[in-house]
Amino acid sequence: MVDPYDCTKCNETLYGKKYILKEEQPYCVKCYEAVFSNNCEVCKQLIGCTSKDLSYKERHWHCDCFLCTKCERSLVDRPFTTKDEVLMCTDCYSNEYSAKCHACLKTIMPGSKKMEHKGNSWHENCFACNRCHQPIGTKSFVQKDFNNYCLPCYEKQFAQQCVHCKKPITTGGVNYHDQPWHKECFVCIGCRQQLAGQRFTSRDDFAYCLDCFCNLFAKKCAYCTDPISGLGGSKYISFEQRQWHNDCFNCKKCSVSLVGRGFLTCKDDIFCPDCGRDI
Structure with a gap:
């Protein structure tokens, strides 16, 4: 019969000895x-x-062995972390692996708020406008010459002013006659349609879309009465203060093209020589 005071494994008596219940x-x-x-x-x-058995992720240490690998300070009752299963205090980990602030060059401690842009990092309070020195936070900003500027400061210091509305041009813009314009301000003087990205022409320093320019200033075809723009290398025929589109310069009777050929006129009409004999 097993004595209840015998060791469970080796069966030796535990009377008068230290033992442990498990x-x-x-x-x-x-x-x-x-x-x-x-x-x-x-x-x-x-x-x-x-x-005392100190354990972390199924690994175990004596109290005296539970040390930072870098500075060898005890990690008992102190915050710590691991890198590739190596124990490190938070100070050593930060110095070794944490990002450095692009402004003050100090370590950005784990758990603190960090601002990032194009591979660089800042403390929240260090990520500030280079002109007014106010923290930018999540507001819009512009980077110029490796410095950050809030939009109001950037506009005051660098942005060109639109020649039309006199307001700063912060993105994009159009240059016309060596003067800067907002895209939305550079419009046809006739119909007010934006001209950026499309063909246009000018008269007396005013910009016009092709439709408005033709309607206002181009001569009218003597046959179809539509404007003859003459823009982009388009050809037309001119005779005695009258003009025709190339495609409209045809015999009134047989409709043969008279471009490059002899022709006859009768009042406002034009005829090929053959049809002209019958007039």
């Missing part, structure tokens, strides 16, 4: 350490039942 089963110290104790990650020695 799940209500008694073990002598030697058996308990052999079965349940862990080896220290650093010194590889057994962590005895009289020593």
Whole structure:
């Protein structure tokens, strides 16, 4: 019969000896350490039942071995982290791996707010306008010559002013007659349609879309009465203060093209020589 005061593993009596209960089963110290104790990650020695076993992610250390790998300070009751399974205090980890502020060059500590732009990092208060020195935060900004500017300061210091509305041009814009314009301000003087990105012409320093220019200033075809723009290399025929589109310069009777051929006129009509004999 097994004595309830015998070691569960080796069956030796525990009377007068130290023993440990594990799940209500008694073990002598030697058996308990052999079965349940862990080896220290650093010194590889057994962590005895009289020593404090510090564990992290199924790994175990003696209290005296639970140290920062870099500075060797104790990590007991202190915040720490790991890199490639190596223990480090937060100060050493930050100095080794955390981003440095692009402005003050100090470490951005883990857990603190960090601003990032084009591969650079800043403390929240260091990410400020180079002109007014106010933190930019999540507001819009412009980077120029490696410095950051809030939009109001950038406009005051660098932006060109539209020749039409006199307001700053912050994005895009059009240059016409060596003067800057907003795209939305550079419009046809006739119909007010935006001209950026499309063909246009000018008269007396005013810009016109092609339709308005033709309607206002182009001569009218003597046959179809539509404007003859003459723009873009289009050809037309002119005779005695009258003009025709090339495609409209045809014999009134047989409709043959008279471009490059002799022709006859009768009042406002034109005829080929053959048809003209019958007039």
